[in-house]
Amino acid sequence: MKNRIKELFGIEIPIIQAGMIWCSGWELASAVSNSGALGIIGAGSMYPNILRTHIQKCKAAVGGKPFAVNVPMLYPQIEELMAIIIEEQVPIVFTSAGNPKTWTAHLKEKGIKVVHVVSSLKFALKAEAAGVDAVVAEGFEAGGHNGRDETTSLVLWPMVSQALQIPMIAAGGIASGQQILAAFALGAEAVQIGSRFVASEESSAHQAFKQAVIDAEEGDTMLTLKELAPVRLIKNEFFQQVQQAYIKGTTKDELQQILGRARAKRGMFEGDLIEGELEIGQVSGMIKNLKPAREIVEELWQDFENHKQALREI
Structure with missing residues (x-):
């Protein structure tokens, strides 16, 4: 074919x-x-x-x-x-x-x-x-x-x-x-x-991020920050900060302040599993x-x- x-x-x-x-x-x-x-x-x-x-x-x-x-x-x-x-x-x-x-x-x-x-x-x-x-x-x-x-x-x-x-x-x-x-x-x-x-x-990717991907289970990722640019992340402490901001009724500008700059680099390239953005798909559970x-x-x-x-x- x-x-x-x-x-x-x-x-x-x-x-x-x-x-x-x-x-x-x-x-x-x-x-x-x-x-x-x-x-x-x-x-x-x-x-x-x-x-x-x-x-x-x-x-x-x-x-x-x-x-x-x-x-x-x-x-x-x-x-x-x-x-x-x-x-x-x-x-x-x-x-x-x-x-x-x-x-x-x-x-x-x-x-x-x-x-x-x-x-x-x-x-x-x-x-x-x-x-x-x-x-x-x-x-x-x-x-x-x-x-x-x-x-x-x-x-x-x-x-x-x-x-x-x-x-x-x-x-x-x-x-x-x-x-x-x-x-x-x-x-x-x-x-x-x-x-x-x-x-x-x-x-x-940083070795710590690779290990986080391997350790991820079903339900450990979620799409968030749709007001800025929708992104699927592992649920770490940074992700929880974002979720708490939603609960408080945050504005788009406040979300941008929480996100800051270079979050993805911090998480995926530098290996900060706490404050970095950890971008990965649902299939990481496999x-x-x-x-x-x-x-x-x-x-x-x-x-x-x-x-x-x-x-x-x-």
């Missing part, structure tokens, strides 16, 4: 590692790409000169295999990031958190393939109209910043895949081959996985170990093949 994502990116395995701030530098991206899947450098936490270094190191490590860069559209120095991406001839860009019309045409003129991350059918249609090559449809279960509509993956994926002509990549709540098979059954041609790759040896990225990809795909075969035997 033809798989448009594999053809579009030139990859062997239709698994994409999400571009996660503070967690996905060149080490993780290159390890995933070298496994036959697609690795992504998360530019949202990088100064322009740091991004250039990560791109150059990733290019050297993958030896011609494809990789991508994720760029949140709200990044304050986005013009500089895009200029570096073009200069360094990055083959694929994933955009998120903004209007895809702003950069899609310019990037495609430079021969770069463009994918946009969406959390609703409405935004998926807008992304297709903007000319992107594919969309990532990310359900409410996902970690980090999320959609305001809280549409779950099981609902979002078929709505998007049935409405669009371009291929859909499914994201949100995937950490097993069985879940990958479900995504394919609902119209996906690839999956994007974040949380499982946070708990990888090559992830740039993640019980730390492994090399290549082993994660191989296990995911073998599990997918095993469950696909089991369904054929029913």
Whole structure:
């Protein structure tokens, strides 16, 4: 069966590692790409000169295999990031958190393939109209910043895949081959996985945060701060401060003061499990170990093949 994502990116395995701030530098991206899947450098936490270094190191490590860069559209120095991406001839860009019309045409003129991350059918249609090559449809279960509509993956994926002509990549709540098979059954041609790759040896997340992900159980994450930018977090002391503020009837400005600056860096990169933002998906409750990225990809795909075969035997 033809798989448009594999053809579009030139990859062997239709698994994409999400571009996660503070967690996905060149080490993780290159390890995933070298496994036959697609690795992504998360530019949202990088100064322009740091991004250039990560791109150059990733290019050297993958030896011609494809990789991508994720760029949140709200990044304050986005013009500089895009200029570096073009200069360094990055083959694929994933955009998120903004209007895809702003950069899609310019990037495609430079021969770069463009994918946009969406959390609703409405935004998926807008992304297709903007000319992107594919969309990532990310359900409410996902970690980090999320959609305001809280549409779950099981609902979002078929709505998007049935409405669009371009291929859909499914994201949100995937950490097993069985879940990958479900995504394919609902119209996906690839999956994007974040949380499982946070708990990888090559992830740039702090070891304490990786352990917190492994230790997380069902119900340990929750979406909050919808007035600012909805984000799914592990329920630590910072999260409880936010919840207490809601109980007291806080304002948006007061929430912003509580959030402050660099909370995500503090939690995920520096390992402050008390006062930091610990962004991770609901599927963290299924993640019980730390492994090399290549082993994660191989296990995911073998599990997918095993469950696909089991369904054929029913």
